[in-house]
Amino acid sequence: MKLSFPNPCRSFDANSSRVCFWGYDRTIEVSFFVGMDALKRFCPDMSDAESGVLKAFDAALDQIHEVADKVYTRGGKGLYAYILAVEDF
Numbered sequence: 001m002k003l004s005f006p007n008p009c010r011s012f013d014a015n016s017s018r019v020c021f022w023g024y025d026r027t028i029e030v031s032f033f034v035g036m037d038a039l040k041r042f043c044p045d046m047s048d049a050e051s052g053v054l055k056a057f058d059a060a061l062d063q064i065h066e067v068a069d070k071v072y073t074r075g076g077k078g079l080y081a082y083i084l085a086v087e088d089f
Contacts, residue, residue, distance in 0.1 A: 012050045019057045031081040
């Protein structure tokens with residue numbers, strides 16, 4: 001079963017330099033994190049400020065969701081938090 005992403009919310013964690021978002025496997029909420037290094041692959045000129053990072057995330061949202069679904073399926077369904085690394089993209 002594919003994940004769904006009905007929750008458009010995302011947040012920038014400045015301490016960890018990553019964006020958090022959520023996917024759903026039926027009723028199970030799964031957390032995902034995308035680092036700034038991965039986002040720079042999509043938007044090399046992005047600003048390191050929160051607004052720049054979130055703008056880059058939004059611009060690459062479809063690709064990020066595709067990768068999140070693949071990583072979730074590949075990783076088994078025992079985890080509820082995944083970090084999407086540069087290698088995943």
